[in-house]
Amino acid sequence: MTEAVRKPIGRLGWAKTVIFSLIPLAALLAAMEGGARILELWIPPRIVDLGQGFLPGSRLFVPDPADPAMLITNPDRLVSFQNQRFARVKAPGTMRLFILGGSSVNYLQYELPHMAERLRQALAPRFQEVEIINCGGLSYGTHRLVLIAAEALDYAPDALLIYSGHNEFEELEQLDLAHLRLLPLQRLLSHFAAYRFARDRIAGIQIARLEEDRRRRELADSVPDTSRTWNRIFTPEEIRERMAAFGRNLSTMIEL
Incomplete structure (x- = not known):
């Protein structure tokens, strides 16, 4: 009786070993991604302003998907700005005013229609309508307002009103x-739901920790401004540098 010849079991090459080892990991990541995308149907992701307005190419206003003739506030930047909507091409007889600044301007949103009406009455018959676009960003200082001012010039403004100064260190x-x-x-x-x-x-x-920290500071200190920025002691040199930058930024906006 002849003995059966046993064939040697071949070993996997290193490439196949790596591939087969990665298959479970890929399956796990795919399952996590799929599960995260399903969760987003009930729990939408947060609005995130990547770059927070510091990049020159970042636009505050973008075409409205429902009507390309209109411009709206970039959805990614609604975390810091009021939702605005205005015509890409300014209508004849319309005065268009952009107001730039920080939270003090942002919170004026509900007063601006009254301001627009008073201006319309005061400027008639030169202008039949007055548009006021709120460009007040939370914690925005002149470093980022320069970029917004440059963008606003693309939209045929009649005037830019700048109210800023208190966010230079916050920025x-x-x-x-x-x-x-x-x-x-x-x-x-950010393209991946799991991330x-x-x-x-x-x-x-x-955010919960920051809010708790803010509440503790409000209870412990009677000073109205409880921003974490003011817990830091700025050197005279840092103050001079920031004030010099403030002056340069204002000059840049005036010269645009």
């Missing part, structure tokens, strides 16, 4: 939080 903290060097990676990862879900959960925890 330094915003610049640190923007992580501009990581922006390309943030944009890439958005994890990012939003972490952001929720951080």
Whole structure:
């Protein structure tokens, strides 16, 4: 009786070993991504302004998908700005005024229609209508307002009104939080629902901590401004540098 010849079992090459090892990981990631996309049907992702307005190419206003003849506030920037809508081409007989600034301008939104009506009455018959576009961004200082002023010039403004000054130091903290060097990676990862879900959960925890910290400062200090920025002691040199930048930014907006 002849003994059966046993065939040697071949070993997998390193390439196949790596591929087969990655299959479970890929399946897990695919399941996480699918689950996260399903969750977004009930829990929409947070609005995130990547770059927080510090990038020159960032636009505050974009065409309205429902009517390209109209411009609306970029949905990604509604976290900092009021929702605005106006015609791309200004109508004849219309005065168009852009108001730039920080939260003090942002919170004027409900008073601006009254201001527009008073201006219309005062400027008649030269202008039949007055449009006031609110460009007040929360915690925005002149570093970012320069970019908004340059953009506003594309929309045939009759005047730009700038009310700013109190956010020059607050904006330094915003610049640190923007992580501009990581922006390309943030944009890439933001296409994945699993990343958005994890990012939003972490952001929720951080926001809760910041709110708790703010409440503690409000209870412990009678000073009206309880921003974390003012917990930092700025050196005379830092103050001079920021004030010089403030002057340069104002001059730039005037010279546009």
